[in-house]
Amino acid sequence: MTVDVQTTRERFEESLADLEVPVTRTEPTDLESTLEEIVREPVIGTPLEFDAVSLPNWIDDAPTPATLEAATTSVTSASLGIADYGSVVLPARPDGSEQVSLFPELHVPILRESDLVPDMPTAIDRLGPVLRDGGSAILATGPSATADMGALVRGAHGPKAVHVVLLEDGETDE
Amino acid sequence: MSDADGRRSKAAHIRRLLETEGDAVEENTIGFNRGRYESVADLEDYEELKSEARAIKENAIERLPELIDELTATVEDNGGTVYLADDAADANRYIREVASEKDADRLVKSKSMTTEELEVNEALEADGVDVVETDLGEWVLQVADEAPSHIVAPAIHRSEADIARLFNERFNPEEPLETAEELTAFARERLGRLIREADVGMTGANFITADSGTIALVTSEGNARKSAVVPDTHVAVAGVEKIVPSVEDLSPFIELIGRSGTGQDITSYISLLTPPVESPVVDVDEPDVAFADRDDDREFHLVLIDNGRMAMREDDQLRETLYCIRCSACANSCANFQSVGGHAFGGETYSGGIATGWEAGVHGYDSAAEFNDFCTGCSRCVNQCPVKIDIPWINTVVRDRLNRGGEAGQFEFLVEGLTPDEEPGGIDLQKRLFGNYEALAKLGSATAPVSNWLAAAGPARTVLERVAGVDSRRELPEFKRETLRDWFESRGSRVDAADAKREVVLYPDTYTNHVDVDRGKAAVRVLEALDVRVRIPAVPESGRAPLSQGMIDTADERASRVYAALAEHIDAGRDVVVVEPSDLAMFRREYEKLLPEASFERLREGSYEVLEYVYGLLENGADADALGGADAEIAYHSHCQQRTLGLEPYTTTVLEEVGYDVLESDVECCGMAGSFGYKSEYYELSVDVGDRLREQFTEPEARDRIVAASGTSCEDQLGSLLERDAVHPVELLDPRRRSGR
Numbered sequence: 005m006t007v008d009v010q011t012t013r014e015r016f017e018e019s020l021a022d023l024e025v026p027v028t029r030t031e032p033t034d035l036e037s038t039l040e041e042i043v044r045e046p047v048i049g050t051p052l053e054f055d056a057v058s059l060p061n062w063i064d065d066a067p068t069p070a071t072l073e074a075a076t077t078s079v080t081s082a083s084l085g086i087a088d089y090g091s092v093v094l095p096a097r098p099d100g101s102e103q104v105s106l107f108p109e110l111h112v113p114i115l116r117e118s119d120l121v122p123d124m125p126t127a128i129d130r131l132g133p134v135l136r137d138g139g140s141a142i143l144a145t146g147p148s149a150t151a152d153m154g155a156l157v158r159g160a161h162g163p164k165a166v167h168v169v170l171l172e173d174g175e176t177d178e
Numbered sequence: 179m180s181d182a183d184g185r186r187s188k189a190a191h192i193r194r195l196l197e198t199e200g201d202a203v204e205e206n207t208i209g210f211n212r213g214r215y216e217s218v219a220d221l222e223d224y225e226e227l228k229s230e231a232r233a234i235k236e237n238a239i240e241r242l243p244e245l246i247d248e249l250t251a252t253v254e255d256n257g258g259t260v261y262l263a264d265d266a267a268d269a270n271r272y273i274r275e276v277a278s279e280k281d282a283d284r285l286v287k288s289k290s291m292t293t294e295e296l297e298v299n300e301a302l303e304a305d306g307v308d309v310v311e312t313d314l315g316e317w318v319l320q321v322a323d324e325a326p327s328h329i330v331a332p333a334i335h336r337s338e339a340d341i342a343r344l345f346n347e348r349f350n351p352e353e354p355l356e357t358a359e360e361l362t363a364f365a366r367e368r369l370g371r372l373i374r375e376a377d378v379g380m381t382g383a384n385f386i387t388a389d390s391g392t393i394a395l396v397t398s399e400g401n402a403r404k405s406a407v408v409p410d411t412h413v414a415v416a417g418v419e420k421i422v423p424s425v426e427d428l429s430p431f432i433e434l435i436g437r438s439g440t441g442q443d444i445t446s447y448i449s450l451l452t453p454p455v456e457s458p459v460v461d462v463d464e465p466d467v468a469f470a471d472r473d474d475d476r477e478f479h480l481v482l483i484d485n486g487r488m489a490m491r492e493d494d495q496l497r498e499t500l501y502c503i504r505c506s507a508c509a510n511s512c513a514n515f516q517s518v519g520g521h522a523f524g525g526e527t528y529s530g531g532i533a534t535g536w537e538a539g540v541h542g543y544d545s546a547a548e549f550n551d552f553c554t555g556c557s558r559c560v561n562q563c564p565v566k567i568d569i570p571w572i573n574t575v576v577r578d579r580l581n582r583g584g585e586a587g588q589f590e591f592l593v594e595g596l597t598p599d600e601e602p603g604g605i606d607l608q609k610r611l612f613g614n615y616e617a618l619a620k621l622g623s624a625t626a627p628v629s630n631w632l633a634a635a636g637p638a639r640t641v642l643e644r645v646a647g648v649d650s651r652r653e654l655p656e657f658k659r660e661t662l663r664d665w666f667e668s669r670g671s672r673v674d675a676a677d678a679k680r681e682v683v684l685y686p687d688t689y690t691n692h693v694d695v696d697r698g699k700a701a702v703r704v705l706e707a708l709d710v711r712v713r714i715p716a717v718p719e720s721g722r723a724p725l726s727q728g729m730i731d732t733a734d735e736r737a738s739r740v741y742a743a744l745a746e747h748i749d750a751g752r753d754v755v756v757v758e759p760s761d762l763a764m765f766r767r768e769y770e771k772l773l774p775e776a777s778f779e780r781l782r783e784g785s786y787e788v789l790e791y792v793y794g795l796l797e798n799g800a801d802a803d804a805l806g807g808a809d810a811e812i813a814y815h816s817h818c819q820q821r822t823l824g825l826e827p828y829t830t831t832v833l834e835e836v837g838y839d840v841l842e843s844d845v846e847c848c849g850m851a852g853s854f855g856y857k858s859e860y861y862e863l864s865v866d867v868g869d870r871l872r873e874q875f876t877e878p879e880a881r882d883r884i885v886a887a888s889g890t891s892c893e894d895q896l897g898s899l900l901e902r903d904a905v906h907p908v909e910l911l912d913p914r915r916r917s918g919r
Contacts, residue, residue, distance in 0.1 A: 069374075070465035089444050100469030102407060102457040106400055125429045131450065132425040135390040138256055140455045143432070143448040148400040151206075151440070152315035152331065153365070154338025155358035160314060161366055162400030162446070 012087045012120045013170070019090030020168055023146040027168040035114070035171070036060040039079065042112055042167050048072065049079035050101040052114060057171065067104055078108040078163075082115040084130060085170075088123045089145055092168065093131070096140035105144070111163040113144070116171045181606065185647045185859040192863050195518045199327065199335035200866065203519035206334045210510040211846075213441015214562065220443070221433070231430040232565045235501035238422050239491055245388045245421045246482065252391040257454050258478035262418075265485050270301035273380075273413060276479055277307050280411055282377035286369075288395070288402035289313035290382025291329050291504060292483060293415050295527045295540055298380075310372045312401035314365050321348055327520035329529060330439045330506040335519050369401070374462050379405040383416035384503065385431060386480070389424040390452055393480075396435050398446040408460040411477040412453050418482050419500040425450075431503060434564040438505035453478035490539040495575040499535030501565040508532050508559035508569050513847035513867045514552045523552045531559045531569040538576045547580050551860070554851030555726050556818035557763065571771060577728025581605045599724060600731040608647040609727035612853035616719035619692040622657030630656045649861040653898065655693040662691045662698035666714045671706075678711035679800070682791070683747045687758040688719045689890040697906040700914075701757050701788050707804040707913045708795045713752070717743040720761040725768060726852050737764070737772035741781060754785035757908065759888050760852065762787045763819035787820065788908050789888070793828040796835065806915030807836025813880045814907065815843040815871060815896060817889035818851070829888060829907050836911060841880055845870040848887070850895035864895070872899040886910060 010018075020027045030038040035057050048067040049059050059065050063079055080101045082092035092113045096102035105111050121127050131141060148162030158164050218224050238245060250260040263269035277285060285307050287293065299309045299320075311320045315333035318341055319326060326332030333341070338358050345361060346354050349368075355361050373379075381402050385394040393414050395402045406412050422428065428450075436442040454476035458469040490496040509515045509530025512523070520529025525537030525545035531553060538546040553573035560568060582602060598617050599610065611618070622629040632638055639650040648654075663686050675681070682705060690698040702712050721736030744754055756762040765785045769778045786794070796802055812833060816826035830840045849867025854860050874880060875896070885904040887893045896904040909915070 066468040066470055068466050068468050069460050069462060072460065072469075091444065091448075096407075096451070096455050096457045098456045098458060098470065098472075100458050102403065102455075103460055103469070106403055124433050125426075128426055128429040128432070132390075135387070135392045135425045135450060135452050138390075138452055138456075140392070140449075140451045140453075140457070142403065142450070143444070145444050145446055145448075148446050149398045150314050150362060152313070152318065152333055152399075153341055153358040153361040154336070157358050157362040159366070160362055160399035160401070161312070161369070161404055 012122050013117055015087040015122070016085050016090060016120050019087060023090050025090060025146050025166050025168060027170055029170045029172055031172050032057045035169070038169060039063070039112065042169070043077040043079065044110060045077070046071070046075050047077040047079065048075040048104055048108070050081075050097065050099045050104050052081040053083070053095075054081060054116060054171070067100060072100075072103060072107050075108040077110040077112060078104045079112045079114065080105045082113040083119060083141070084127055085115050085120040085168075086124060086127045086143070087120055091127075091143045091145040093127065094142040094144050095134075096142070102140070102142065105142070106162045109159065109163055110165045110167065111147075112167050112169055114169045114171060117173045181608070181647065182644050185857075188859040189862060192518055192522055192859070195522050196862065196866050199519050199521060200517050202335050202337050203327065204516050206331060207510045207516045210331075210440050210506070214437055214507065214510070217437040217441050217443050221437070227430045227434055228564050228566055231434055231503075232501060234422055234427045234430065235565050239419060239497065239500050241423070242418060242421065242488075242491060245423060246418060249386060249388040249391060249421055252388060253478070253480050256391050256452065258391065258480060260480045260482060262482045263484065266296040266483075269296050269415065269481050269483050269485070270298055272481060273298055273415070274301060274305055276411070276413055277302060277378055278305065280377050282307055284308040284310060284372065284376045285378040285380055286310050286312050286373045286376040286405045286409070287380040288382070288397065288405045289316050289332070290380070290415060291326075291527060292382050292417050293380065294326065295485065296415070296483065298415065310369065310376070312369050312373060312405050314362065314399060314401075317365060317369065318344065321345070325521070327524070327529065328506060328509060329504055329520070335521065373401075373404050373408050374460065376405075376409045378411045378413060379407070379409045380413045380415065381406050383414050383420050384435065385428055386416055386421050387423070387425045387428065388421055392425060392450050392452045394428055395447075395449040395451065396445050397449065398442075400447060403447060403449055406449070406451055406453075407455060407457045410459045410474060411479075413479045413481060414453070415481045415483065418484060418487050435503055435505050438507040438562065438564040439510075486540040495572065496535055496539050498567045499532060499539055499572060501567055502532050502536070503565060505564060506530060507562040507564065511559050511562040511846060513556070513558065513845070513849060514554065514863060516846065517863055517866045518552075523549050525549060531573070532567065534576050535569075535572040538579075543576070543580055543583060546576050550577050550580060554847075554854045556847050556851050557767070557822040558818050558846050560822050571768070574725060574728055574730065578730040581609065581728050599729055600735050601729045605729070607645060608857060609729070611646045611648070612856070613724035613727035613729045613732060615723040615853075616688045619657060619688045623659060623661050623692045626657045626659040643858055647858045648856050649858040651861060652856050653894075655689070655894070657692050658695045660695070662686055662695045663714050663716065665695065665699065666702065666712075671711055671713070673706050673709060673711040675711055677709060679709040680795070681711045681713070681752045682755045683717075683744060683752050684712050684714050685717060685754055685756045685761065685785075686714050687756070687761045688723070690757045694890065694893070694906070697757060697909055700906070700909040700912040701755070703913055704788075704792060704805060704908055704911045705755065708792065708800040710795070713747070715743060715747070720764040721768075721772065722760050722764050723853070725764070733768070734772045737769050741773055741777050744781060745777070748780055748784040753791065754781070755788050755791050756785055757788050757906065758890055759787060759817040759820035759825070763823060766823055767819075787825050787828070789829040789832050790825050792908075792911065793832050796832065802835050804913060805836050805911045806913050807838065807911065808915070809837050811839045811841070811883040812910065813841050813843070813875050813883035813885050815848060815875075815885075815887040815892050815904075817887070817892055818847050820888055826888075833907060833910060838910065841883060843871055843874050845874060848889075848892040848895040850891035852891050855891065855895060865899070868895050868899045871896070875900060884910070
C-alpha cells in the first residue's frame, strides 16, 4: 500500500478518479475561468462560504423554485472533503444550498484543500458539534445513482454528474 | 392440511419462485456479494470496525430507555415533536392525525422497511391521502402492487424488461420505454412532479443520534433528500432500536453499511438531517421567491415505534436482533436466498437471515414459522454481519420455540418412547427423524445390509416420503455393518505410545462411524503416518443433528455427554481431531451456548479439524513424504461452517504441499446443508443452489479434476450433481494412495 506516503489531497483525487468524478485544482484567482470551462448554462449557485473567493457574477446566486427547475448546473461550496471516499460534505443552509446541489444535472462543489480530511472518523468528529448545534449536512459521494431499474443508472433523482473544484491553499506544492 | 400436503404446497411455491424470480434474485444478490467481498477487503480494520459497531449497538440497546428520553428532549429542544408509538395501530393513528391537520392530499415517502412493517400506506390511503413511494424500486412495486422481496433492493426480483413491460402497460408513454436509462428518466420526471406538489414528506431512519436529534439516511438516489426537504412537513418513522448515543457513533456504521449491503464503499448520499432543517421549502406556489428570502416554519414529527421491540430487548435470545442495521448482508450471502429471494425467504415484512428474529419479535411466531426452515445453519452469514449477530443461532432458537408450540402430530405414538431425544411431544416427525439420526445410524449399522435394502426399497421410500417428507429422489446413505470404531478396535493402534509424537482422539462422528467409514480409516492412517497415536473412544453425536432441527434441549444434553467423554482425554494431553466440519463447528461455536464457559473453552482449544491438524504437524516438522499425494488435479469444495471458522486454507495448503493442483469452489454453499436437501419440500431448492457448484465444477478447467469435499452432505450433493464420487481431502493424503511423486 502506498497510502502512508500519499498526501490527503492525492488520496482524495484518487478516490474521485475511482468514482469517475473529475476534479479540477485551481488558484482562487482562477476560479472564474475554471468554472467557465466546467458549467453548462443555465447555472445557479449559492454564495460561497469562503472569505477569499466568491461566485462570479454571471452565476445566479439567489435561486428560486423556478430557476432551480430550469438550471442545468449548480455551484455550491462544500465544507469538507473526505480523502478515503472522495466524499464532499454539503451543509444545508437557509439559502437553499442543499436543494441547489441536488436538482440540476451537474453539480459543482467547491472546496478548499485545507478542508480535506483523511478519513470518515475525522469528518464525523468535525461534524459532531455542527449537528449538535442544529445543523444538517449531506455526505455526497459521486452523482446520484440507482440500480432499481435493472442496471446501474446515474442521475436517479439527483445530479447525473459531479465535478469537484479544489481551491489551492497557496502553499508551495510538494 | 396434512404435513404431506403442506410440504407439497411449499415445494410448489418454491418451484414457482425459482422459475419466475430466481434468476434475477440470483444475479443481483451474487453481484452485491461480490462487491462486498471486494469492498471489505480494502478495509484495513474491518474486524475492528465490526467490533466497534457491535459495541455501540450493545450499549445503545442496554441504555435504550434513557436514550429515548434524551432523544425526545433533544428533538423537542430543536423544535420538533416526538411520538412514541406502542404498536402499528398507534403509530398509524398519529401519522393520520398529522396528515389530517395538514389537510394533506399527497404524502411522498422514501424507502423505509419500518413503514412497511406498519402498513402505513394503507392506513393513509384509507383517509384519501395519495401516498407516493419515491424510491425507484419501491415505486415499481407500488405500481405493480407487490411486496418487497429484499430489504435493501425491494424490486431485486424484477428485470429491466419486466419493469419496462409494467410501465408501458400502466402509463402508456408516447414512446415505449426500453432501457434502464429511459425507465429511470421517466420515473424521475414523474416522481419529481409528485414530490414538488406534496404536502408531507415521510422518511425512515437508518440511525438517529440522541445527542443531536439527527436522522441519518443512507441512500443513493436522492429521493430521501427531496422527500424530507421539499415539503414543509417531515415525518420520520423509526423503530426505537435505531437510536445511537452520539453523532460520533455514526462513523463505523457509515463505513460498514454500504459495503455490507450492496457492496459499495459508501452510498452516494449519507444525509445527516437535524430537523426541522434550515433548508427552505421548495414552494411551487411561490416559484419566483428567492430561497434566501423565505422564512419557513417547518414542522417535524419523529414517530418512534415499539411494536414488540422493548419485549425483544428483554428476551435474552431475540435481543441481538435489535443490533441489526438492516444492511441485507445476511440475505445476500445466503445460498437459499440467492435462489428464491424474499418472497419465499421472508415474513410479513422482513426477509433474509435476520428476518426470523424480526418477524418473531414484531409480528409473532406464525409469521416467522413460514420461512424459518430456509435457514440451514450453514453460518455463511455470520462473518458477513457488520454487527456480528449470530443469526443462525437466533433462527435455531425460534425453531426450537416453534417446535414447542406445535400441535401434537398424528404419528406421535410411533415415536414417543422410541426416540432418545429430550424434546416434548408435538414436534414435527420430519424434524424428529433427522434430529435423531444417531439412533437411526446405530440401528442401521447393526442391521446392515438388511436396513439398506429395506430403506432403498420402493414401498419403504414411499412411506418415508409420505410420513416424514424424505425425498425419494435422494439416494440414502448406506450404513456399514462394521463401524469405524469396530474396525479400529480389532485393528488396534499402529503407533506405540513410546514412539508417538502426539496422541489424539479421533472423534467418531455419526457419519464417519456408520456410513463413510473409509474417510475415517484414511484419517487414522494419515495421522499414524505422521507418528501420531490414535484412539477412537465411544463419544456420542455432537448434537448437530438435533440442533439443526431446533431441538436445543437434546443438543444441550448431547453437548454435556460429548464433553464428559472427551474431558479426560483433554486432561491427559490428547488432542481431539474431527473429520466432519459441522461437528467441529459445534465444538468451536455452538457449544458456547450449550456448555459452561470453562468447558467450552477447553474443548474449543483442544479440538482441530483433521486437515488443520495435519497442517500443524507438517509445520512442526512432520514429514509430508510419509503421506499419499500425487501430481494430480483436484476440484475442492470446502464446507460452509469450515469456511466460517477460516479453516479451508489449511486443506488447500496441505493438498498443495503433497503435490496436488487445487482449484477451490467459490460458491456460498453446495445446497445440501445437512438434512435440508433430503426434505421433500426443499429438494428442488437444494438442487438449484447446488447448480451453481455444479456449473463451476463442470467448466473446462474443472471437469476432469478429482472432486474433493470436506463435508458429508457436500460429498453427497456433489455425488448426485456431478455423477462422480467426491472424496474427503484426508483420503487424498492416505499413504495407501502414495504414488511415484
